[in-house]
Amino acid sequence: MLLLSIASTQASSALTCEQAIQHDCLFARAASSDWHACGECASAHQSDLRKVCSDNAQVERFCKSTKPVIGGFDVVEYFSLQPGDMGVLGNPEFSHNLTSSDKDGSPRFTYEFWFKNAVNRNKFAVDPWKYAPKNGGF
Numbered sequence: 804m805l806l807l808s809i810a811s812t813q814a815s816s817a818l819t820c821e822q823a824i825q826h827d828c829l830f831a832r833a834a835s836s837d838w839h840a841c842g843e844c845a846s847a848h849q850s851d852l853r854k855v856c857s858d859n860a861q862v863e864r865f866c867k868s869t870k871p872v873i874g875g876f877d878v879v880e881y882f883s884l885q886p887g888d889m890g891v892l893g894n895p896e897f898s899h900n901l902t903s904s905d906k907d908g909s910p911r912f913t914y915e916f917w918f919k920n921a922v923n924r925n926k927f928a929v930d931p932w933k934y935a936p937k938n939g940g941f
Contacts, residue, residue, distance in 0.1 A: 820856035821865050821895045822875070827851060829874045832866070841866035871898070871917045878916060878934045879923035893917025897924045901931050 818826065825832070828844035835841075845852055845862045856862050872878070877893040884890070897918040905911040916935075918924040927934050 818855055819894060819896070820852065820861050822892055823848075823852055823855045824862060824865050825871070825875045826892060828866075832870055833874060838863075838866040869915045871895070871915045873936065875917040877919045877923055878936065879926050880919055882934070891919050893919050893923075897921055899924050899928055899931075901935060 824841070824845055827848040828841050831840045831844035842863065845866065852862065871893070875893050875895075876890040880891040880893075893916070895917055897920055899916050899918065900913050901916060902913045903911050914935075916924075916927060916931075918927065
C-alpha cells in the first residue's frame, strides 16, 4: 500500500508528523484496530503530510503505534480552557503512560496520554486521576 510519495526533505511546520497524522486521521485511527485505515487516510492527506513526514516508514510506524487517549488531546490543558475554546492536541514527545490496576493490584491496562509540553505532562504524572477522564471514558 502506498502511504505517501514524498521525498525525505521537509518544510518547517508547527506540527510533527505524528501530530499531523493524528489531526488529519483521528477518526480513521480510532474507528479501526487495523492500521491500514490510518495508512489509507494518510495517503489521502499526503499533500499536507509530505511537509512534515520524512518517509513512508515514519507514517507506518505511527499508524501501527498505540493510540493515545482521547485522540491525543492534552487532558491537563482542558482545565485551563475558557468556554468555547478548542482542545489542544498534545505531542507524542510529551507522552506519559498510565497503568490502571486490577482489583488485586496487578497491572491491567496501560494508556498513553499526550501533552502539549513537559509542564502539563509533569502535572499529570504527579496526580493522573485528577486529570484522566472519569468512569472509563477512555
